[in-house]
Amino acid sequence: MPELPEVEVARRQLEREVAGRKIKSVDVPGKGVVIHHKSKADLTKRLVDHKIKSFDRRGLWVLGKLDRDEVWAVTPGATGRFLRTKTSKVPAGLPIKLTVTFTTGGSVHLLDEDDTAKSFVVTKDDLAETPEIASLGLDPLETPVPWSTFGQVLRTQPKARLKALLQDESLVAGLGPLYSDEILFHAGLRYDRTPESLSAHEIRRLYRSMVETLSAAIKYGGVSLDETDVDMLGNPGEYESEIQVYQRQGLTCNRCRGTIDRVRFQKRNTFFCPDCQS
Ligand SMILES: [Zn+2]
Incomplete structure (x- = not known):
C-alpha cells in the first residue's frame, strides 16, 4: 500500500538504477493499466528507442523525462509496486501489468494485484493539464510551501x-x-x-x-x-x-x-x- 514516502523511495531508485538508459521494449500484459491512449501499442511506440533522462514525482505519480519533450507517467496506485530485475527474464507468478526493458541491463516491472496501477505518455506541455496530475493538491516534499x-x-x-x-x-x-x-x-x-x-x-x-x-x-x-x-x-x-x-x-x-x-x-x-x- 504505497503512500508518498514509498513512491518517493521508488523514484530515487529509478533515478539511480535506470536514468540515462534507453528503452528497448515495452510489454503490457495487464488490462486497464494504459490510460489516455487509443491502444497499448501507442504507449509502447512512444517509449521504445527513447532514453529516460531523469525521474520526477508528483503525489503517487513517477514522471520519467524522455529524451524529447515527452514524459512517461506511471503510478503504482494504492495497491501496486515496482520491481527491478537485472535481466530481462520475467519472474513467474507475479501480477505484472507493465514491463519496460532497457537496451543495457534488465527491466522495470509495474506490479499490481488490483487495478490501481496506471501509466501513460504525454508531452511535457500537456502534463500539467492531464486530469490525474492537474487534480493534485500540494506535494509537501516536491513543492514546499510556507x-x-x-x-x-x-x-x-x-x-x-x-x-x-x-x-x-x-x-x-x-x-x-x-x-x-x-x-x-x-x-x-x-x-x-x-x-x-x-x-x-x-x-x-x-x-x-x-x-x-x-x-x-x-x-x-x-x-x-x-x-x-x-x-x-x-x-x-x-x-x-x-x-x-x-x-x-x-x-x-x-x-x-x-x-x-x-x-x-x-x-x-x-x-x-x-x-x-x-
Ligand atoms: Zn500518548
Whole structure:
C-alpha cells in the first residue's frame, strides 16, 4: 500500500538504477493499466528507442523525462509496486501489468494485484493539464510551501475533519491512512479536529509534522506491512519501527505510556493516542 514516502523511495531508485538508459521494449500484459491512449501499442511506440533522462514525482505519480519533450507517467496506485530485475527474464507468478526493458541491463516491472496501477505518455506541455496530475493538491516534499499557505488550503474546508483533509488528493497529494494517522500523532492533533478550530500554532505544528514524518519515512525506506510489500530491489522498508499509532491499538503509547485507541472513521480504522492528541 504505497503512500508518498514509498513512491518517493521508488523514484530515487529509478533515478539511480535506470536514468540515462534507453528503452528497448515495452510489454503490457495487464488490462486497464494504459490510460489516455487509443491502444497499448501507442504507449509502447512512444517509449521504445527513447532514453529516460531523469525521474520526477508528483503525489503517487513517477514522471520519467524522455529524451524529447515527452514524459512517461506511471503510478503504482494504492495497491501496486515496482520491481527491478537485472535481466530481462520475467519472474513467474507475479501480477505484472507493465514491463519496460532497457537496451543495457534488465527491466522495470509495474506490479499490481488490483487495478490501481496506471501509466501513460504525454508531452511535457500537456502534463500539467492531464486530469490525474492537474487534480493534485500540494506535494509537501516536491513543492514546499510556507505553513501559512497550507493553512489557507485547509481553511477552504473549515468544517471538514483533519484526517479526511490529509487524505484528500486535491489538497495534499499522496497521503493515505497510515501516514495521515502518524502525522496527526506527531502534531498532537485528533483526527476529527476541524480547520476552523485550529490556532495558527496548531496549523504550523501540523505542517511541520507532515514534512518531518514524510522525510523520516523516506530515510527509512518507507513501510513494509507484509512480505510482498518491498521496494523495487526486494528490500523491506524499515519505518515500521518508528510507527507510533497505526495498527497499534491496545499497545502502549511511546510518549505518554497511555493506550493507543482505534475508532471507525469514514468506514475505515483510525489509530490515535487519546492522551497525546487533542
Ligand atoms: Zn500518548
